[in-house]
Amino acid sequence: MSAKYDLTGVHGAEVFRDLPEGVKLSLADGAVGEIIANAHDGAIVILRIVDSPKDPSRVGTEETVFYTEVNDVVEDDE
Amino acid sequence: MATERSVRTSRGDRFLRSFIDTEQGTVNRELYVNEDVFQMEMEQIFKRCWLFLGHESLVPNPGDFVISRMGTEEVVVVRDRKDLQIRAFLNSCRHRGEKVCRYDQGNALVFTCPFHAWTYDSAGRLVGASGQNHPESYAGSINKDEWGLVEVGQFCNFYGTLWATWDKTAPSFEEYLGPFAESVRYMCESTDGTENGLEVFTPFQKWRLPTNWKVPAFTSSRDPEHAAMTHRSVNAAAIGPMRELQGGDRGQRRHRIPHVKYVAGSHNLGHGGDWLAYKEPGVADYLDGWYEAGVDDYYREAHAKKAEKYKNRIMPPQGHDAGHFCVFPNFIMDSWRWRFWHPHEVGMVERWSLFGVDKMAPQFVKDAVRHYAMRYNGPSGATESDDMENWNYVYPASRGVIARDWNYNFSNGLGRGVEQPDAAGVLVFNDSRTEEAQRARFSRWLAFMEAESWDDLYPVNQTVNHRIW
Numbered sequence: 093m094s095a096k097y098d099l100t101g102v103h104g105a106e107v108f109r110d111l112p113e114g115v116k117l118s119l120a121d122g123a124v125g126e127i128i129a130n131a132h133d134g135a136i137v138i139l140r141i142v143d144s145p146k147d148p149s150r151v152g153t154e155e156t157v158f159y160t161e162v163n164d165v166v167e168d169d170e
Numbered sequence: 171m172a173t174e175r176s177v178r179t180s181r182g183d184r185f186l187r188s189f190i191d192t193e194q195g196t197v198n199r200e201l202y203v204n205e206d207v208f209q210m211e212m213e214q215i216f217k218r219c220w221l222f223l224g225h226e227s228l229v230p231n232p233g234d235f236v237i238s239r240m241g242t243e244e245v246v247v248v249r250d251r252k253d254l255q256i257r258a259f260l261n262s263c264r265h266r267g268e269k270v271c272r273y274d275q276g277n278a279l280v281f282t283c284p285f286h287a288w289t290y291d292s293a294g295r296l297v298g299a300s301g302q303n304h305p306e307s308y309a310g311s312i313n314k315d316e317w318g319l320v321e322v323g324q325f326c327n328f329y330g331t332l333w334a335t336w337d338k339t340a341p342s343f344e345e346y347l348g349p350f351a352e353s354v355r356y357m358c359e360s361t362d363g364t365e366n367g368l369e370v371f372t373p374f375q376k377w378r379l380p381t382n383w384k385v386p387a388f389t390s391s392r393d394p395e396h397a398a399m400t401h402r403s404v405n406a407a408a409i410g411p412m413r414e415l416q417g418g419d420r421g422q423r424r425h426r427i428p429h430v431k432y433v434a435g436s437h438n439l440g441h442g443g444d445w446l447a448y449k450e451p452g453v454a455d456y457l458d459g460w461y462e463a464g465v466d467d468y469y470r471e472a473h474a475k476k477a478e479k480y481k482n483r484i485m486p487p488q489g490h491d492a493g494h495f496c497v498f499p500n501f502i503m504d505s506w507r508w509r510f511w512h513p514h515e516v517g518m519v520e521r522w523s524l525f526g527v528d529k530m531a532p533q534f535v536k537d538a539v540r541h542y543a544m545r546y547n548g549p550s551g552a553t554e555s556d557d558m559e560n561w562n563y564v565y566p567a568s569r570g571v572i573a574r575d576w577n578y579n580f581s582n583g584l585g586r587g588v589e590q591p592d593a594a595g596v597l598v599f600n601d602s603r604t605e606e607a608q609r610a611r612f613s614r615w616l617a618f619m620e621a622e623s624w625d626d627l628y629p630v631n632q633t634v635n636h637r638i639w
Contacts, residue, residue: 121303131279136289136298138279156280156298158287 094165108159109134116166117157122146124166125155135159172626175619177206180571186619190612192639195581195605197612199568202382202578208516215499215618216241218627220324220346222501222510223247223332225524227369228275229256233292236275237261239512239520240334245322246271246281247332250292256327258334259294259319270319275372281319294319329358330366331508339624348629349597350441353488353495357503360528361469363476368506368526371540375523377549379558381565383500383513386521388611390509390557391496392433392443394603395582400560404552426454427485431602433583434487435610437637438595438617438628442607443495443502445487445599453477453485462538468531496607498614507547517565523548580605580612584639595628595635613638 093100097107097115111117115127117139123146125139139157144150176183179200186207189198201207223238224247235248244261263270263283270281270290280297282289289298296314301307322334326343331354333343344351360367379386389396397405428449435442456473458466488495494504500511506526511519525543527536546552567573583604590597595613600606617627617636624630 129279131282133282135287136280136282156289156291158289158298158300158302160300161303 094167096167097165099159099162099164105134105159108137108162111137111165116142118163118166119157120161120163123150125157128154137162171622172617172620173622175210177204177210179204179206186616190616190638191577194577195584195609195639196577196579198577199574202384202565203516203569203574205516208382208513210619212241212513214621215615216513218335218337218340218618218624219499220326220333220335220340220343220497221499222497222508223258223334225368225370225508225526226256226327226330226332227529228372228374231277233277233279234275235271235273235278235281235292237271237273238332239522240322240336241512242514244269245334246319248278248281248292248294251279252293256325256332257294258322258325258332259290260321262320263288264296264317264319265299288317290319294321329355330368331358337624339630341624341630345629346439347441347497348436348439350436350439350488350495350497353486354497354503356486357488357505358526359476360530361472361476362528362530363479364530367528367530369529370508370524370526371536371543374525375548376520378514378518378520379561380518381561382517383511383519384615385564386519386557386561387496387500387502387511388608388615391494391502392607393605394433396557396560400556401553404556407552427452432599433602433604433606434597434599435587435607435613436595436597437610437613438635440498440611440614441496442610443488444602445495445597446485447487448485451480451482451484453480460538462534462541465535465538468535472528496611498611499618507543517569523554580608584609589637595637598637609639610637 097111099108109132111127111130113127116124117127118124123141123144125141127137128140129138135158137157139155141150141153141155174185174187176185189201221240224236228236229247229249232249232251232254235246238245238247245258246261247256247258249256261269261271263285265283265288266285268283268285270283280289280291287300288296291297296317299312302312303310323336323338324334324340326333328343347354358366358368430447432445434445453476456470460466494502496502502509508524510522513519527539544551547554583600583606587598587600587606598606598610613636616638621627628634628636
C-alpha cells in the first residue's frame with residue numbers, strides 16, 4: 093500500500109480525486125499506467141500504460157480507468 | 171408522400187387540416203392544448219428541423235460544455251479536447267439512460283454516468299465503464315465503438331451560432347434558412363462589421379412558462395399590434411434603450427436609408443418577420459443614446475467602420491434595429507437578442523435568451539449592454555414580464571371544453587400577401603403591420619405535420635408550395 097496516497101481508507105475517494113498527473117497506478121490486471129489526466133470526480137483517471145506484462149501491445153496507449161480497476165499507487169522507489 | 175393526419179380529441183378524431191380555416195384566417199385552439207398534437211409535433215417537427223443550440227462563445231476552451239435542448243430532450247454541446255470541434259450529443263447514457271451531464275455549463279475531462287460509470291470522452295466515444303475489464307463482469311467484451319453517445323444527425327456552426335438537427339436527410343442549414351441566411355450572418359457581425367464578431371453573456375437566462383410553445387414562438391416574432399397595449403407602461407416610463415418615448419429617434423434611424431418596409435413570411439420555410447427592402451447602399455447614421463459614459467464613443471467609432479464596409483452594399487433586410495424574425499420552428503432573432511422556446515409539455519415551455527455583445531468591446535461597454543439586457547429583457551426585465559403575463563393566461567383560457575371550440579384570429583392582412591416573383595411560397599410580402607409571418611409559420615407547420623420525409627418538404631422538394639393561405 094502506498095504510504096503517500098492511501099486509496100483504501102474512508103478518504104480514499106478524495107485521495108483518488110486529487111491524484112496528480114505523473115503518479116503511476118497499478119491495475120488489477122497487472123498493468124501499470126501513469127496518470128495523464130484526472131477527472132477530479134473521485135472515479136475516473138486517464139492513464140498512459142507504461143507496463144503490461146500480459147499484453148505488451150497496450151504499452152503507450154491511453155486508457156480511461158475506473159477506480160475499481162486500480163490496485164494501488166506505485167511509489168517511485170518501487 | 172405527404173398524407174393528411176388526424177388526431178384524437180375529446181369529440182372524436184379530426185384531421186389536422188380541419189383545425190385551420192384558411193378562408194377566415196383562423197386557427198382552432200385544439201392545436202395548442204391537445205396532447206396528441208404536441209406529441210406529433212415532437213415527432214414531425216422537432217426531430218427533423220434545424221434547431222438553435224447556442225453560441226460558440228459558450229464553449230471557448232477544450233472540454234467546455236453547455237447543456238442545450240432539442241425539443242423535449244437535453245443535448246450536451248461540447249468542444250472536443252483533441253480536434254477542438256464542437257459537437258452535440260443526447261444527454262443520456264447508452265447503458266441505462268441516466269443523464270451523463272447534470273451541470274448546465276462547465277469544463278469536463280470526460281462525462282461519467284453516475285449510475286454505472288459508463289464514461290464518454292469529449293468526442294462522445296465510450297472510453298470506460300465500471301467492470302469493463304473485470305473477469306467476472308464484462309471481461310473486456312464491451313464494443314466501445316458501438317456504444318458512444320447519440321450524436322445529432324447534422325451540426326452547423328454558422329458564424330458562431332450553433333445549430334443541429336437529428337435528421338441526417340435534412341437539407342443543409344443554409345438551404346434550410348433560404349433567403350434568411352444573409353440576415354442571420356449579418357446579425358452575427360459585431361458593430362464594426364467583423365464577421366462572427368459577437369460573444370454572449372453567461373449564464374444566460376432561462377425560465378419556464380405554463381403555456382404551449384407555439385403561443386410565444388409563433389406570435390412574438392413580428393406581432394406589431396401587441397406593443398401598443400402590452401408594453402404601454404414600459405413605453406410610458408421611457409425606460410427603453412434610448413430612454414425616450416417609443417424608442418425616440420433611434421427607432422427612426424433606419425428610415426434614413428430609403429426602403430420599403432414589409433412583413434415577409436416564407437410559407438415554404440416557415441421563417442419570417444420584419445423585412446426592410448433597402449433601396450440604396452449604406453448604413454444609417456449612429457445616434458447617441460447610452461446612459462453610461464463612454465459607451466456611445468465606442469459604438470460611434472465601431473459604427474463608422476461598418477459604414478465603410480457597407481458603403482457600396484445594400485443592407486440585409488433584417489439589420490440591427492430592423493426588428494424580429496423567426497427561424498422555424500422556435501427561434502427568434504432580434505438583433506443581438508436571441509430567444510428560443512423549448513417545449514417541455516403541451517402546456518409548458520422553457521424560454522432561453524442569449525444576449526450578444528461585441529467580443530472585442532471593452533468591459534465597461536459589455537457591462538452597459540448586460541445591464542440594459544437585464545432591465546429591459548428577461549423574466550425580471552420590463553418588456554418580457556409584460557409578454558409573459560399574456561402568454562401565461564392564453565393557455566388556461568383556451569383549454570376548456572367551451573374555449574377550445576373557438577378559433578384564434580390570424581386574419582390581419584389575409585389575402586393581401588404578394589409572392590416574390592418566380593419563387594412561389596418562398597417569400598410572401600405583406601404590409602408592415604400584418605400577421606403574414608405568423609400565417610407562414612402555420613403553412614410550414616402543417617407541411618411538417620403531414621410530411622412523411624424531407625422528400626415532401628421544401629427545399630428538398632422544389633416543386634411543392636406549402637402556402638395554405
